[in-house]
Amino acid sequence: MLIVLAGALVLPLLLFGGIFLAVGLNTGDEPGPYTVVFAKPGDECGPKGQYLDASTGEPLRCIGGGIRTSSVEFPGFSPAQNDEVRNWLATLAEDGGLNVFDHRSVQAKIDEIAAGLPPGTRVERESGTTETWIGAGLAGAGLLLGSGFARRWFQNRRAGY
Incomplete structure (x- = not known):
């Protein structure tokens, strides 16, 4: 018994x-809401994060958990802030493509904008x-x-x- x-x-x-x-x-292993993941077309994407083409910076159509289209829009960012990120990507890609340093620069720009968001607007990463x-x-x-x-x-x- x-x-x-x-x-x-x-x-x-x-x-x-x-x-x-x-x-x-x-x-904590998943990308956060302000994380950019640079990948190749046809790569598998997770449910979180912004997936962009590693060479052009364009949003990717991703495979994985169903097909989804990524966009360059971040939670809590104003339209002007999202445009700032898009313009920064376009400027970096003008010389023929993006390299690893450009990828880091884009992520730094996003982190800078996200850090300046007012309390209650910023979406925190799940821990x-x-x-x-x-x-x-x-x-x-x-x-x-x-x-x-x-x-x-x-x-x-x-x-x-």
């Missing part, structure tokens, strides 16, 4: 704790901290409860029950 009770309580805690931990730890803490708590509770059941089982076994 003790084993059935332990399995019914401990396994779900460990399972859900592991799932929450995995989600929380992997949340996954809450999910990580929930997962750690559930997994810890499962391990603690499991060790208690194991201790009790060994005591009963030694006593001959």
Whole structure:
């Protein structure tokens, strides 16, 4: 009976704790709302971030999770700020294409504009901290409860029950 009770309580805690931990730890891996990802046409794109052609700076039609078209528009940016980023991309691409230094320059321009957004306008990147803490708590509770059941089982076994 003790084993059935332990399995019914401990396994779900460990399972859900592991799932929450995995989600929380992997949340920060995705590009943020102000991240530009330079890729090649036909590359797979994630659900977040702005995907632009690495050589021209033009928005990409992406494959992955369905086909989607990227645009050069960022959350909280005014039309003038989005135009500023587009114009900066066009200026950098005039000499025949974009290189790694141009990619960094574009990201720096976007970061500069995003840092100046008023509070409440800027969209923050998801950190996954809450999910990580929930997962750690559930997994810890499962391990603690499991060790208690194991201790009790060994005591009963030694006593001959």
